[in-house]
Amino acid sequence: MELNIKKDLTSNWFKTLQNAFCDDISRIEKKNLFKSTSWRRNSEKDEGGGEYRILQNGKVFEKVGVNFSKVYGKFPKKFQKNIFGAQKDAKFWASGISVVMHMKNPLIPAMHFNTRYICTTKDWFGGGIDVTPSKNDLNEKKEFHKILKNMCDRHNKNFYKKYKKWCDEYFYLPHRKEPRGIGGIFFDYRRDNFEKDFKFTRDVGITFQHIFNTIIRNKINRKWTKKDKEKQFIKRGRYVEFNLLYDRGTKFGLQTDGNIEGILMSLPPLAKWK
Numbered sequence: 001m002e003l004n005i006k007k008d009l010t011s012n013w014f015k016t017l018q019n020a021f022c023d024d025i026s027r028i029e030k031k032n033l034f035k036s037t038s039w040r041r042n043s044e045k046d047e048g049g050g051e052y053r054i055l056q057n058g059k060v061f062e063k064v065g066v067n068f069s070k071v072y073g074k075f076p077k078k079f080q081k082n083i084f085g086a087q088k089d090a091k092f093w094a095s096g097i098s099v100v101m102h103m104k105n106p107l108i109p110a111m112h113f114n115t116r117y118i119c120t121t122k123d124w125f126g127g128g129i130d131v132t133p134s135k136n137d138l139n140e141k142k143e144f145h146k147i148l149k150n151m152c153d154r155h156n157k158n159f160y161k162k163y164k165k166w167c168d169e170y171f172y173l174p175h176r177k178e179p180r181g182i183g184g185i186f187f188d189y190r191r192d193n194f195e196k197d198f199k200f201t202r203d204v205g206i207t208f209q210h211i212f213n214t215i216i217r218n219k220i221n222r223k224w225t226k227k228d229k230e231k232q233f234i235k236r237g238r239y240v241e242f243n244l245l246y247d248r249g250t251k252f253g254l255q256t257d258g259n260i261e262g263i264l265m266s267l268p269p270l271a272k273w274k
Contacts, residue, residue, distance in 0.1 A: 029058045069262070070094075073092065076255065077090070084122055092118065094116060097116055110213070247266075
């Protein structure tokens with residue numbers, strides 16, 4: 001399959017997924033509160049861009065961002081050596097979707113999802129799903145991981161164990177010696193077979209859509225206390241620390257002249273530190 005066809009297929013899927021997620025979120029909120037912003041990577045050159053949609057101060061969602069991007073150009077020399085397949089040629093093309101949800105009800109966990117397709121002299125898929133509760137819920141954790149395992153097993157029996165371990169190791173705060181949340185799956189450099197890898201990547205997106213709808217609807221009417229909200233604010237502080245100190249997506253966006261507001265949309269509206 002020609003590379004340009006692969007790029008069209010993947011970027012069109014990510015855009016479709018952005019629309020589907022925002023439709024579901026608006027249905028849960030019972031109102032479309034998204035503010036949409038389109039952006040260009042380079043105003044002087046045609047190097048792509050994207051659209052980020054942010055909803056704030058809803059009845060259910062305190063803040064949710066759904067970001068789509070399709071960018072291309074050349075990596076800065078100092079960044080080039082760190083990118084798979086870019087050591088000899090700085091040209092790149094990348095498209096993806098990322099979602100972060102911070103909920104008003106502290107009993108509903110924060111949720112994160114992203115999938116991407118990147119082309120240098122190599123081309124590959126990456127992404128993942130992870131959930132960060134501020135209050136433990138063992139049943140929710142068990143069901144969440146069961147859904148992920150079933151999804152992974154449809155594609156390869158080894159995926160869940162491998163990608164769960166990768167997620168546990170990635171979403172970890174070394175300076176705190178604690179995980180960010182209850183894990184999930186994280187994968188990168190999937191390039192064995194485009195059709196199979198793209199099918200898996202699409203399934204990750206559809207599965208996240210099922211997960212966030214299920215978790216939110218199960219807890220949307222649960223009563224919470226001031227103490228629950230304080231615990232959520234502290235946990236959000238950990239979320240901020242990870243995203244600013246360690247997150248590869250944040251670093252990638254900033255070092256490739258991405259849109260600042262889109263990159264930092266993952267940060268919660270309010271957080272606390274003791």
